[in-house]
Amino acid sequence: MDYMFQSGFLGTRAPFFMDFVTIIVAILPLLVLGAIALAKIKSYKLHAFTQTLIYIVSVIVVGYFEYGVRLEGGFDVFMQESNISHTYALWVLIIHIIIATVTLILWTKTLWIAYRTQKSYKFSKELSLKHKKEGRSTFIGIFFTGATGLWVYALLFIY
Numbered sequence: 001m002d003y004m005f006q007s008g009f010l011g012t013r014a015p016f017f018m019d020f021v022t023i024i025v026a027i028l029p030l031l032v033l034g035a036i037a038l039a040k041i042k043s044y045k046l047h048a049f050t051q052t053l054i055y056i057v058s059v060i061v062v063g064y065f066e067y068g069v070r071l072e073g074g075f076d077v078f079m080q081e082s083n084i085s086h087t088y089a090l091w092v093l094i095i096h097i098i099i100a101t102v103t104l105i106l107w108t109k110t111l112w113i114a115y116r117t118q119k120s121y122k123f124s125k126e127l128s129l130k131h132k133k134e135g136r137s138t139f140i141g142i143f144f145t146g147a148t149g150l151w152v153y154a155l156l157f158i159y
Helices: 016-040 044-072 075-079 086-119 125-157
Strands: none
Touching (some): 016 044, 016 125, 044 075, 075 086, 075 125, 086 125
16 A cells, blocks of 8 residues: 555645645536436436435545555644644634534434435435435535635645
8 A cells, every 4th residue: 555655736835635635626517516406307216326326435535545544654744744724723623524524423313314215215304305405404514525625635745
């Protein structure tokens, strides 16, 4: 797994694994929008499949990211070459982690309830509206997770 720590491909100080994860984080909202579009055209099975697939891939990418960060030495190691205030970058990171954690919990809950409801054939209009509302909240969380993730990346590896 030495390739993880070689120079990245985005032309910054970041290692390969960080560039890879950053690209995934940047396109994640677009992928989720595509899956939502499937529901809007009433392709519910494909919507469910793609949402689940995107979720699973996202969890794997987060695991890959966490593995790389731990092996590399963590936040303080990445901050060494940054010209940004350590305190400022740490607060941005904390905000990112809070948004990402809340979003992951909401996304998990939304998928789990949808799966259980669909399996029992109890998807009423009321539950459908609730699912849409939770889906919107999840999407907003994914969007802000991506935005704050890009912000952290910029602070650590560009400035």
